[in-house]
Amino acid sequence: MTWLSTAKSLISLGVGAISLLAPVIVVADDVVPLAKPAVETMPPAVNWSLLLPTNEKVNYRGVVGFDQAGTNGNAILYPAPNAIGFLAAVITHGVLIESAKNEQKEKLQAEANKVLLPYQNALDHFDTHDLMQRALKKSALRSRVGLLEQADHTGQRNTLKNVPVFSFTQDQKAIILDNTIDMESPGAAQTAHYQKTIRVVSGVKEVEDPLAYWSNNNGEKLKDESAQLVAESLNIALNDVNTGSTEVSSPYRTIRFREGSSEKIERAQVLNTHCGRLLIQTLRGQLMSVPTLRTAEESSLAENCMPSTSDSN
Template identity: 35%
Template sequence: MAFHHFISLAVLLACLPAANAAESAASAPADAIWALSLPARENIDFRGQVNFDKAGQEPGTMLYPAPGVAGFIVALATHAAVVKGKMKEQRSEIEADADRILVPFRKSLDTFSYGELAERAFPAASGVPWLGSGSRPQSGWLIASSPVFYMTQDQSALIVDNTVSVFQAGSELPVYTNTVRVVSRAVEVENEAVFWQWNGGVRLREASAALFRASVEIARAHALAPVAAAAGAQRTFRYLEGKNDAVERAEPISEQCGRALVRNLRGWLMSIPLKHARPAAPGCEAPGSAPAL
């Protein structure tokens, strides 16, 4: 696994509930040194949100009867190969169609690097030099991060799926590996494309960095102080992906400022904007046109 960029991280927990911050502090030294690595490629992986529910649902090649057991096995294998090929082709077509919503932002995204993402997400560390590909910090902890960003099809919200592995300095094996998904609130604006493209796409970059920062901080906190699963605690969460309803069966971890942090059935950690949130507590930012989480 080769990584190109490293930047030191401040111990920042602004996006996490206080209870999680306390648990993390109890497990890590107060002066722990953190470093972040990102993929070796320059351009950020940014895609249109895609729905694969219809993939493979169209009638495929009919499996005709074949004489004998051997003939049946050959026919079955051939049918499986054809279906797999059709599904792969369908997935590619669906992904290409979903990515069309990014056309207005392509010029900005083509110049949006992982280095800029890290510096926007952790501005206090922007003066720290980058280390070479494959390097490891001499002390402290390393978060190896591979974020993939999505824009919802209504262009009103962003999502990051950040796959992370946490290493202690000197160790080749991660102490923690997981995927963290963070879904932003939808922006309430007249024209989403114009909103994100303002000033050369700065809003799109800032919102992406905010999502990335939140995902890293969630991963850091739970890597060192994982919350034990509670038997039978799963429930159905109704939340928003852009302006559309979404549902997730998951185990609740915390809820704050109209968002829930949950562990889904795959074990992923998810920070989601609840559809029916409790009244905002003092200090919570009110929903508006800003690209807030």
């Protein structure tokens, strides 16, 4: 076999190896698709019905950085008598590394979740039904979304489902919401469908005692802030549905914002500014609502222009 035919064989095997590795790449938590999610054009429905989830606990976790996960792996010499054996060893090593990396991530997440221990009693008595009822009491949603119990769901309404996941920063100064929102509007021909995960980062709570701030009155501020973030994410999705896949004309630029005490950077387009917050669309197509960098005094003023909260405050 000539060197040319050998090279062609290796290229062919390499393509096959990539196809074998595809399932591993897809399941990795830290891989984000670069393509923007497809969104079908939705009718400008005036009223939506929020399908209430079952009474399960609200999903909360601690913020953790995964940059170090899987970085301590040692180099390996592949025992490969031929090209096929070499590629098989590479694939096997990749699977083992990914498994070890995921195990390390689980340990890091378990450690990060310890920040929630002082609030566990309040969170144990905070279910998704309560969360959604609080969210829909926010003024911006009252005229646009109504509650729909599971038993009343017939599939003939403009329905809205959501799966909120909250992350609490380690300095206990901010909450981050990742809300996967699913909207369906039945039509004569077919059902139009919209699904996106929208991230909302709360403003920084510059208080002397964050534990007392969040946990007083059985965690009322923690619950209400969570509901406020959900309300904002739903409002963003409803507005996004009306605009559909309209191209954004604003250029991408570097956006700086805070997650608690940490400064974060995103390359994104600014879609809207309001009350010291930015609605941005990242290079990955994700919608994010983030607080602008500002002083404590400006943060206090910005909180005063947020939609009114529930009567339980």
